[in-house]
Amino acid sequence: MPGLPQSDSLPERVYDLLHAHWGPQDWWPAESTIEMIIGAVLTQNTAWRNVEKAIEGLRAADLLDGSALLSAPEPSVKQVIRPAGFHNVKYRRLMAVMRHLADRSFDWTWWQEASLAEVRASLLKVHGLGPETADCILLYAFSRPAFVVDAYTRRLFGRLGCAWSSDPYEDVAAYLARDLPVDTTLYGQYHALIVTHCKAVCKKVPICQGCVLNLLCTRPVERNLPPRST
């Protein structure tokens, strides 16, 4: 209906409500690019407070540094990251990422200047970096407009009637970003707001009383992703 005001899409409405309620989020909590990347690996399926302990341990040991991490003794690194869990797996993943970054001498020029698709593909080649971790790094370490989809995102939109539980990551991201401006700051805020919101009120057990999205929650409708064009 041309001429009539277009109603906002669901992702836009959710963003507006979350931003109005929780305010601007200060993300990613890291003092350097390498610290952000290390944190992105350590926080895989792990509560952030446990990651903080590991990161502070690394900081105290002067290990928030790619070269230092690569040359540090394996047992000592594992000991320090132990609070973040999965230390054997995460040690291997950290080393794999650091070696990958060492290929470009821990210089960020290429990461900042190559196309988003190229950088994403490069990150995904690293064993232990999946789509979510790669997009977090793209978004928060390299300020690229990569839309992050995590379990909270699926849960939150699931509450709003979106039947996405098993749709591919890229499909969900493409749908959510479709009606949003391509904007790094916006994407960064969006992901942070979803995490903040879900940690507070959108737990696995539904708590929709008093939730800021209650207006949207009241009448869940099946919202399936459109069929993939390819």
Place this chain on the structure above:
DNA sequence: ACCCAGGGTCATA
């Protein structure tokens, strides 16, 4: 004694 957390990989059917 459960369940959960800012995922990803691998083996199996």
Place this chain on the structure above:
DNA sequence: TATGACCATGGG
């Protein structure tokens, strides 16, 4: 290709 097990620790 689609589930399930596994990885490990700390807090509720």
